[in-house]
Amino acid sequence: MQRPFRLVILAGILLVLFYFVKESFFNEDNYLKPLLKEREDKDLTFRSRDNSPFESEDRQKFRNLVYYEPNTDYRVKADVEQLEKKDTLHMPLTNGNTEAYLRYAIARFELEGQPQQLTLYKKVAKGDAEETFFVPFTDKTNGFDTYGGGRYLDIPFKEDAKTVMLDFNRAYSPFCAYNPEYVCPVPPSDNHLPIAIPAGEKAYEHK
Known part of the structure; x- marks a missing residue:
């Protein structure tokens, strides 16, 4: 009677591991967060004096890309x-x-x-x-x-x-x-x- 019980426990552990891996590697946030951070960083760059394509007046007016x-x-x-x-x-x-x-x-x-x-x-x-x-x-x-x-x-x-x-x-x-x-x-x-x-x-x- 112990073997089926062990199999149930093992199956439960594997299921938990599956959802952990899925959340860790396939969660959409793992894609979206870096993408949104890249966009924020680009806005900061465009506001800077050294790396912006804008002239001074346009740079001061700049808020964000769309x-x-x-x-x-x-x-x-x-x-x-x-x-x-x-x-x-x-x-x-x-x-x-x-x-x-x-x-x-x-x-x-x-x-x-x-x-x-x-x-x-x-x-x-x-x-x-x-x-x-x-x-x-x-x-x-x-x-x-x-x-x-x-x-x-x-x-x-x-x-x-x-x-x-x-x-x-x-x-x-x-x-x-x-x-x-x-x-x-x-x-x-x-x-x-x-x-x-x-x-x-x-x-x-x-x-």
Whole structure:
């Protein structure tokens, strides 16, 4: 009679461990809290004299950036197709010049029940290697809720990555969205998404 009782106890312990692990590792707060902290820190940076894209007058008026509510539906896992030939793209800049980037890989994913893809770029940098993929993109929110010139994602770089996490809640506007004196890369046509991405940073309105 003791064996079934022990099994019940063991099952109870395993159930408690399951809920503990679930709460510890899969609780949405573990995703939301760091995201919201990043947004708070960015606001502080934009108010600072050294790291803000704003001129003095606009910096003094600045209160905070505006975002869509976090939505984990727009945090998507994408399959990575490595490009055998990593061509150099001279990406246009807002001042008419260009900047060299490698077309490194293609990220394929699904949103709104439709297949989508984005090219992952790697800046051709002198000296230290870039530690991120650069993903400039446009979508149907541009010019309405978000900056008309498109937004960017930075993805941790892994040389032979099979998958990447595209977290559109972390999509951000370039500095030229706040100050036309800045020069920014223009998202290439192969990174135009034919859907709206209501996630991440919204357009900033100067007051």
